[in-house]
Amino acid sequence: MTISLAQFITENGLEPFVLSATQTEGFITAMAAAPNLIDPSEWLAFMWGGEEEAPFNNHEQLEAYATIIIDMWNQQRDALLSNEWQWPDVCALSDAEIVNQATREYCEGMLQGWTLARDDWETLMPEDSQENALLGGVLLSISLLFDPESALATMDELGAAELAQFEEIFNGMPVMLCGLTMRANQMVEQQ
Template sequence: MSSQLSVILENPELAEQLLPEAQTRGFVTAMAAAPHVLDPAEWLAFLWGGEEVSPFTSQEDLETYANAIINIWNESRESLLTNTWAWPEGCALDDKELVTEATRDFSEGLLQGWQLARDDWETIMPEDTEDSALLGGVLLSISLLYDPENAMQALSEEGADGLAQFEEIFKSVPMMLCGLSQRAHALVSN
C-alpha cells in the first residue's frame, strides 16, 4: 500500500482520527471512479469524519496527507480507465473470515464514497436502464464483500454454492469497477 499514507497512519493520534488505510483507499477509489471529477476540497474532510477542522497539527502535515490522497486518486483513476485496476495489497479472500479485514474496510470505503457521488451516478445511469443494472451489480457485489456472512447465507438460500460464488464475485470486482468507470467516463464525455 502507499508508503506515504502508511507512514502518516503510523502516528497513533492521527490513526484514531483518520479512516484506516484500506477504507481510505476504497473511498478514494470511489472518487476516482465517479462520473464527474469531484474537487478533493469537497470530499477530503470525509476521510477524518467530515469535521471542518482537520486533525493535523501543521499545514505541512495536512499537505503531505492531501498529496498522498491525490496520488492514490491519480493511480486509481488511471488504472480504472485503462482496465488495469487490481485489489490493493491486503485485500483478499480468507479461509476463516471469507475476506480479510482490508477487503471489508476497502468495500466500506467504496460504498461511503459512492454515497457522495450518488446523484452523479443516478443522473447518468437512470433507473431501468442497462447502465443502471451495471451500477447495481457492482454495488451489490461490493456490498456482499462488505458483509460476507450475510452474503454467504443469502447465496446458500438461493441454492448456490456460496463459497464458489463468493470467490467469483471477489475475482470479478476489478473487471466490474473498470468497466463501470469506463462506461461512466464515456457517458459524460459525449
C-alpha cells in the same frame, strides 16, 4: 522517497482521527470511479469523519496528507480508465472469514465514497437503463464483500445460497469496476 498513507498515518499518530489506510483507499477508488470529477476539497474532510476541524498538528501535515490522497486518486483514476485496476495486495479471500479484514475495510470505504457520487450515478445511469444493471452489479458485489456473513444468511433464507460465489465476485471486481468507470466516462464525454 515517497511515504505510504499507512506509514504517514502511523508516524503522525493519526489512527484514532482518520479512516484507516485501507478504508481511505477504498473511498478514493469510489471517488476515482465517479462519473463526474468531484474536487478533493469537497470530500477530503470525510477522511476524518467530516469534522470541520482537521486533526493535523499544522498546515504542513495537512498538506502532506492531501498530497498523498490526491496522488492516490490520480493513480486509481488512471488504473480504472486503463482497465488495470486491481485489489490492493492487502485485500484477499479468507478460508475462515470469506474475505479478510482489509477487504472489508476497502469495501466499506468504497461504499462510503459511492454515497457522495450517488446522484451523479443515478442521473447518468437511471434505474430503467441498461447501464444501471452494471452499476447495480458492482454495488451489490461491493456490499456482499463488505459483509459476506450477512449476505450468506440472507441468501440462505431465500434459498439462494449457491449465488454467493465470493471467489468469483472478488476475482471479477477489477473487470466490473473498470468496465463501469470506463462506460461512465464514455457517457459523460458524449453528453
